[in-house]
Amino acid sequence: MSTTDDETPFDAYRDEVDRPLWRLFSTYAPGRLRWFTIGMAANFIAQMSSLLPPLILGAAIDALFAGDGPYSLPVVPDxxxxxxxxxxxxxxVSTIAGAFIAVGLFTWIYGVSANLFAHDVMHTVxxxxxxxxxNLDMTFFDDKQTGEVMAVLNDDTRNLEMFLDNALVNSLRLLVMVGGITVLLFLINWQLAFVTLVAVPAMFLFTYWFMRVVEPRYVRQRSAVAWLNTRLENSLSGVGLTKxxxxxxxxxxxxxxxxxxLFDDTMAVLKLSYLYRPGMELLAGVAFAATFLVGGLWIVNGAGPGPMTGTLQVGEFVTFLFLTQFIVAPLAEVSNIVDQYQNAxxxxxxxxxxxDIPVYVSEPDNPEPLEDVxxxxxxDHVTFSYATDEARAVGDELEGDEEIVVEDVSFSADPGETVALVGATGAGKSTLLKLLLRLYDVDEGAIRVDGQDIRDVRLNDLRSAVGYVSQETFLFDGSIADNIRYGNFDASDVAVEEAARAAQAHExxxxxxxxxxxxxxxRxxxxxxxxxxxxxxxxxxxxxPEVLILDEATSAVDTKTELMIQRSIDRLTEDRTTLAIAHRLSTIRDADTILVLEDGRVVERGDHESLLADDGRYATLWEAQAGNLDQALETLADGGRE
Structure with missing residues (x-):
């Protein structure tokens, strides 16, 4: 499976979905079939009941008012x-009244049942x-798919609800009305029935053409909705930068x-819809006009026109006209059904x-517990490439163009030790530490906690044992207390306040x-x-947590606040394993081990004093931050000592 430059893994898997509506029904209907069955049965009874009044009226006209024949009904023994x-x-009178009561009652029943079914499916979807x-891998969100997902969660689920609630019900109504009316018309007068139904084959051919032509337009319209959602979400998120x-x-x-x-793609759909519905109504109108013409001549002349034989009573003719009108509405409704079908x-x-997007960073089949960390x-010789992870997401294998972010990195940290990572922006520092949380999985090598490969342990155990403070701080819209509790939702007010004091946030x-x-x-x-x-x-x-990750945790504070937070961090890290990234080297000068990264590789390692003595990249960075800018520039011009 491959994607174009403008295509995402989301699009690629969407294109591979086979029989989507059947899959929807087979996946979500089981367990809800009771409501669906009740709704469909009630709808059937309601539609059949609606056919009784014109039949009764025709029989009453012929037998009671015109006196042209006996009181008889199709299928019912005299x-x-x-x-x-x-x-x-x-x-x-009582049958007509009862029919209308039945229509109202069973319409209410199928309405409630169908909505229960449809809305429950929508909720579950x-x-x-x-x-x-x-559960999707972070690679998915690195590709900025927020607008796509929002379109699915809101617009697409609403389209499915409308299809399950309206289109299925109306489809059954169409089948019952067309099928039932067709049978009744042939039972009443088979010759006139052919006249009334002459337009039906043309309607079906017209509908078939419409469905084939409109389907790709609906696909483009839904894609345009998602693209607009993405654009709006990005624009609103970046309103500060915009201003x-x-x-x-x-x-x-x-x-x-x-x-x-979106306007153009929507109009492309609507232009066809506005052609289709009037076209269906025209064909239905032709059927009605033909019925009125032939039946009227038959009544007026007392004999069937052309090859038609026998008699046509006034009551039968009235019944034909009513039933023909009844068939117009459901046939004209086909356009809405097709609209909702294609949308769904x-x-x-x-x-x-x-x-269908596969998840590669997932719980192992038989996870090992990570206890008493x-x-x-x-x-252990860790290598990672974003490009390789993207290729996995679409099922492709890249050949020679992988973007290596971390390459052959090895180090270890014991409880109570601090390992610091320094290097230029894009050197792979943050990615290296995110691998410990399994936000991504390594391509080569392994990461272990207490000797256990993190790919073999329970994700909850791993992430509960590792605390992560990012340079890109995210807060949910809510209270400060709720944000501090996030992930520890049962924490007491006292515990929240103590944590805030430790982070120099209480004041x-x-x-x-x-x-x-x-x-x-x-945010x-x-x-x-x-x-x-x-x-x-x-x-x-x-x-x-037992392991603490600090990804430039004090980058957004002033020097005074940084010193206060640093004291809190020092107390917090005394008996924990700490992995830290800092752009201010003064905050990690006491680290047990400092790793200098360049292009994803460790090019220097040691403590602060030994790295200064080596007079390499770290020493250059230290001198630059310490204020010896002229000396640092001179050293960099000479190429530094490797």
């Missing part, structure tokens, strides 16, 4: 019908999609372009396209109007960068 005129009259999204760079017109232009694409087909392809961490929290109940806004926008970072650190303190 012995079952009343004999006297008044008995036939009241039978007609949405939750399953979100669950799948939670500071005066790029509002540029963003409006990009959204306008995406919206215009495109949406179910997207749903199962998401479901001491915190010994070992990287600023107490100064807020609502203290720990202050809402932080989406923590109401707090400063330093405040967000201290809340994130408090969250990790509350986790109390």
């Amino acid at each position: 012995a079952w019908l009343p004999a006297g005129e008044m008995a036939q009259f009241w039978f007609s 949405r939750v399953d999609c979100f669950t799948k999204m939670q 500071t760079t005066s790029s509002e017109d540029y963003e409006v232009g990009r959204v306008r372009k995406a919206s215009k694409r 087909k495109a949406s179910s392809e997207r749903v199962f396209g998401l479901m 001491a915190g010994h961490v070992e990287y 600023f929290i107490e100064n807020l109007d609502e203290g720990y109940e202050t809402r932080v806004g989406e 923590g926008i109401k707090l400063s960068g330093g405040q967000r970072q201290r809340v994130a650190l408090a969250r990790t303190v509350l986790q109390d």
Whole structure:
């Protein structure tokens, strides 16, 4: 399976989905068939009941009002019908009234049942999609698929609900009405029935053409919806950058372009729909007009026109006209059914396209427990490539163009030790530490915790044992207390406050109007960068992990706050294994081991003093940060000592 430059793994798997609506029904209908069956049965009874009034009316006209014939009904034995005129009259009244009551009652039953079925499926599909999204590899989210997933969770599940609730019900209504009316028409007068149904084959051919032509247009429309969602999500997330760079017109232009694409693709669908529905109504109108013409001439002349023989009673003619009108509505409704079918087909392809994306970073089949963690961490000749992971996501194998991010890295850290990683941006430091959490899996080599390969242990055990404070702090919209508790949802208020104190966050929290109940806004926008970072650190303190990852954990705070946080970190790391990344080398000068990374490889290792004595890359970085800029530039110009 391969993708084009504009295609994502999501698109590639969507294109491979086979019989999506059958898969939807076979996957989600079992366990809910009771409601579906009740709904379909009630719908059948309601539609059949709606055919009784015109039959009764025709019989009453012929037998009671015009006196042209006996009181008879198709399929019903005459012995079952009343004999006297008044008995036939009241039978007609009560049967018509009962039919309307039955239509109302069973319409309500099928409406409730069908909605229970459809909305329960929609709810389950949405939750399953979100669950799948939670389990997808980080590579998926590195490709920025948020808009795609939001389109599935909202628009596509709604399309499926409309199909299951409306299209299936209306399809059964169509089959019952067309089939039932066809049978009744032939039982009443088979010759006139041929006239009435002459347009039906043309309707089916017209519908077949419409479905073939409109399907690819629906696919493009759903893709345009997802693209617009992605563009809107990206633009709103980056509104701060947009304003500071005066790029509002540029963003409006990009959204306008995406919206215009959706407009064009939607109009391509609507143009066909507006052709189809009037076309169906025209064909149905032709059938009605032909019935009125032939039946009217038959009544007026007293004999069938052309090759038609026999008699046509007034009541039969009235019944024909009513039933012909009854058949117009469900046939004209075919356009909506086809619309909903095509929409649901495109949406179910997207749903199962998401479901079918394989997850490579997953729980092993027989996971080993990771208990009583001491915190010994070992990287054993670890190599990792993002490009290789992307190739796995689409089933391809890249040949020679892998983007190696981490290459042949080995080191170990014992409990209570700190290993620090330094290097230029893009050297692979953050990726190297994310591998310990199995946010990605290594391509070669192994990472072990207490001697166990992390690919063999339970993910929950691993991630509970490793605390991670990122340079890109994320807070959910909620209270500060809720954000500190995140991942430890049962923690007490006292524990939350102690964690905040340890992270030097308690003082600023107490100064807020609502203290720990202050809402932080989406992504923590109401707090400063330093405040967000201290809340994130408090969250990790509350986790109390055996292994601590600090990915430039103090990068967003001022020097005074950094010193306070650093003291807290020093106390936090006394008896833990700590892996730290810092752009300020002063914060890691006391680390037991410092690794200098360049292009994903370890080019220097040692403690602070030994690396300074080696006078290599680390010494150059230290001199630059210590203020000896002229000497650092001179050293770099000479190439440094390897």
